[in-house]
Amino acid sequence: xxxxxxxxxxxxxxxxxxxxxxxxxxxxxxxxxxxxxxxxxxxxxxxxxxxxxxxxxxxxxxxxxxxxxxxxxxxxxxxxxxxxxxxxxxxxxxxxxxxxxxxxxxxxx
Amino acid sequence: xxxxxxxxxxxxxxxxxxxxxxxxxxxxxxxxxxxxxxxxxxxxxxxxxxxxxxxxxxxxxxxxxxxxxxxxxxxxxxxxxxxxxxxxxxxxxxxxxxxxxxxxxxxxxxxx
Numbered sequence: 001x002x003x004x005x006x007x008x009x010x011x012x013x014x015x016x017x018x019x020x021x022x023x024x025x026x027x028x029x030x031x032x033x034x035x036x037x038x039x040x041x042x043x044x045x046x047x048x049x050x051x052x053x054x055x056x057x058x059x060x061x062x063x064x065x066x067x068x069x070x071x072x073x074x075x076x077x078x079x080x081x082x083x084x085x086x087x088x089x090x091x092x093x094x095x096x097x098x099x100x101x102x103x104x105x106x107x108x109x
Numbered sequence: 110x111x112x113x114x115x116x117x118x119x120x121x122x123x124x125x126x127x128x129x130x131x132x133x134x135x136x137x138x139x140x141x142x143x144x145x146x147x148x149x150x151x152x153x154x155x156x157x158x159x160x161x162x163x164x165x166x167x168x169x170x171x172x173x174x175x176x177x178x179x180x181x182x183x184x185x186x187x188x189x190x191x192x193x194x195x196x197x198x199x200x201x202x203x204x205x206x207x208x209x210x211x212x213x214x215x216x217x218x219x220x221x
Contacts, residue, residue, distance in 0.1 A: 004151065031208055042199060042212035043152070087151070091208060096167070099144075099151030 002026045004100035006088050011106045012078055020073045020086050020103045028093020034062050034073045035087040037102065043087055046073070075105075083107045111135060113213035115200050121219045122190050130185040130216050132200030140203035141183040142210065143167075143175060145196040152199065158183055190220045 003025045012018040024032070031050040035043035049055055049064035049071060061074040073086055085102040092098055116131045134141065139160045144152040154167030158177040172194060174186045187194055200213040 033209070042214050044212070045209050048207065048209065089152075095208070096154060096157065097152075097210065099153070101149060101151045 002090075002092065002098050004088055004090060004098055006086075006100040006103045008101070009104045009106065011108060012075075014078055014080060014107055014109050016078050017074065017076050018078060018105065020075075020088075020105070022071045022073070022088035022100060024069050024071070024088070024090045024098075024100075026090045026092045026098055029066060030091040030093070030095055032062075032064055032071050033089045033091070033097065034060075034071075035089065037085045037087055039084070046086075078107050080107050080109070113200060113202055113211055115198075115213040115216050117216060118214070119217040119219075121221065122187075124191055124220055125189050128187045128190055128218070130187075130198055130200075130218070132183045132185070132213055133181050134183075134200075134202040134211075134213075135181065136202055136204075136211065137180060138202035138211075139180070139205055141177065142201040142203065143173070143183070143185045144199045144201065145169065145194075146199060146215075147196050155185065155198075190218075192220045194218065195220045 006022045034046040037043040047062035054063045059076045064071045085104045087102045088100040089097040113134045142157045143155040153169050155173050156175040158164045161180045198216045201210040203210045
């Protein structure tokens, strides 16, 4: 079967760094996405990795290891507005997205 | 303009009633999707359409139907609503170049 695992909830302090991990087992791989979802809102795109390595975009970075079925999202210089759920999704061999349940990130002052 | 719009924003529905959730995009994306999101679960694909005139079943299609008469519109119909269909429904469209999916604001549906 297909499976995406990520922690249910994490807590971090404003100004700090947090790493959200995602492991996956899917039928085929055509890229891994990270989305941000604030409570009551729609998911919005953060990053896309299809090759191994680190992709940096401002305060957010995403890493992929295809051989390990593993990715992480790194958030630096945390701000209160970063409090949200972070969704990991893998595009399978049919180009459909398989979604993790999301990690709720709580930022404390 | 708007990107993706969904209507209604929220709805309370009696069990057994028929309901159509509307979705319209203005980005000319070929691919469109309907997901439901329930607490503690990831987004689950209900139906999808890779291009106008074609549709396919996702992970949880039972009790739902879709149509894709043109590129812009992708309505989702619940023929006879049941309480287990209480959920937040998101419509999305997919950019075939970047593979990114763009989401509408969602419809909160409660079936009593």
